[in-house]
């Protein structure tokens with residue numbers, strides 16, 4: 001996709017904020033615990049390579065991604081630290097895992113057996129590093145009980161082509177007030193661990209929410225995602241134990257400003273009619289940028305004043321009602337601070353009836369990312 005370098009709309013990423021968020025978490029962790037920065041989905045829309053570099057500055061010693069291609073992107077950018085792929089990779093790409101020195105998640109005995117077959121075949125010298133995933137109640141991927149986990153561990157340990165590097169699970173409710181289901185998952189994980197004779201280098205259970213609100217028993221590695229970008233994993237349900245600094249702003253400028261008389265229609269479907277003389281500004285951002293149509297009626301900031309988005313949002317543009325005449329070229333802040341007013345990703349998420357995770361990932365490739 002063509003990136004809009006020659007249009008004033010852009011995501012501005014404060015890499016210093018990412019560094020600070022990671023640094024603050026590292027300071028809180030037990031000394032023997034490592035922090036792996038989760039930079040999947042293009043670093044939650046912030047840019048994977050830049051986010052990874054900023055996280056490393058803050059003390060991250062490894063990275064997590066969701067898919068093989070994201071891991072390769074980091075390697076091709078010159079990142080040499082450990083990288084764990086959190087999801088399943090098809091056996092046919094096993095040579096790439098070795099070539100790029102990646103650690104991979106294992107969730108079934110069949111995958112292990114096939115991996116051993118393949119690896120014996122390609123007679124490589126370096127063994128493949130694996131993390132065994134236990135499903136303690138997420139219902140997504142992983143071994144379901146102690147018996148199957150033990151079998152996987154035994155097979156791994158008997159195979160010279162494999163290194164058992166990690167054991168992990170994932171919590172589904174760590175960002176909630178009620179901790180009963182969290183406790184149940186944790187107990188299941190502990191029960192499985194207690195049946196194993198040995199543990200690997202990394203035993204890890206913490207996403208951001210677990211790290212923030214369940215800081216005991218974090219194991220010796222945490223997988224910090226949303227919090228490193230400065231967003232509260234719970235939305236605004238649970239208080240942050242330390243201030244998180246949002247790294248992302250979204251800005252543009254007005255490309256046209258006009259005064260319309262009472263009774264004029266705005267946008268497709270003519271869903272908004274001016275109720276008096278109104279100053280209407282046009283902003284060059286639309287749903288093709290991830291600024292979704294459901295944001296009609298939401299507000300953006302111009303000179304620190306909230307201005308409503310009026311009429312339907314188009315593919316490439318949207319219109320706002322200004323309190324007065326404002327010069328073309330004036331900055332529009334869609335997410336971020338402007339003269340003491342702030343629009344947060346959480347506010348956008350609430351308007352869209354979703355979570356800020358989804359908002360961050362929805363910004364399209366068309367929007368350039370500027371790093372400061």
Ligand SMILES: *Cc1c(COP(=O)(O)O)cnc(C)c1O
Nearest residue numbers: 038086170207208223224225226
């Ligand atoms: C995405 C992901 C994380 C990071 O989650 P956050 O809530 O963003 O911290 C951690 N672990 C796994 C398995 C994930 O898929």
